[in-house]
Amino acid sequence: MDLNEARISDIFMGTRIQNSRQALGLSEAQLARRIGVKKTTLVNWESGQTAPRANRLAELAGVLNVPLMWLIAGAESPANTPEPDTSETQALEKKLDNADQLINELSALIADLRGHTRRVQREIDENH
Numbered sequence: 001m002d003l004n005e006a007r008i009s010d011i012f013m014g015t016r017i018q019n020s021r022q023a024l025g026l027s028e029a030q031l032a033r034r035i036g037v038k039k040t041t042l043v044n045w046e047s048g049q050t051a052p053r054a055n056r057l058a059e060l061a062g063v064l065n066v067p068l069m070w071l072i073a074g075a076e077s078p079a080n081t082p083e084p085d086t087s088e089t090q091a092l093e094k095k096l097d098n099a100d101q102l103i104n105e106l107s108a109l110i111a112d113l114r115g116h117t118r119r120v121q122r123e124i125d126e127n128h
Helices: 003-023 028-035 039-047 054-064 068-073 086-127
Strands: none
Touching (some): 003 068, 028 054
8 A cells, every 4th residue: 555545544534533423422522532632633533644553443443333444444334333322421421521621620720829829939039
């Protein structure tokens, strides 16, 4: 397989990843979080810029509930796979989204505290 054929294959795989993610109602950020990669990594996979490594392909197939060979090469139609339990998935996604929001709020509080600590330290240094 030459470089152009590999690139075309990556694009088709990216389309299968994207379509499967969308069929499950997952955002790019949600899928990326589930498999432990950055959102930009997933975006690159879906656009065909890069391809996932073998261990990530197996994770993707599991999370997306599609056959691994279909994900890689388009073989074996994913129509034969059972429907995912979307109610449990949605409940977990909501919990993850809430956790992300709490982490963002905590990060903002930590940044404020660091700024306050620096101001106090400057005042102490100026008075001594």
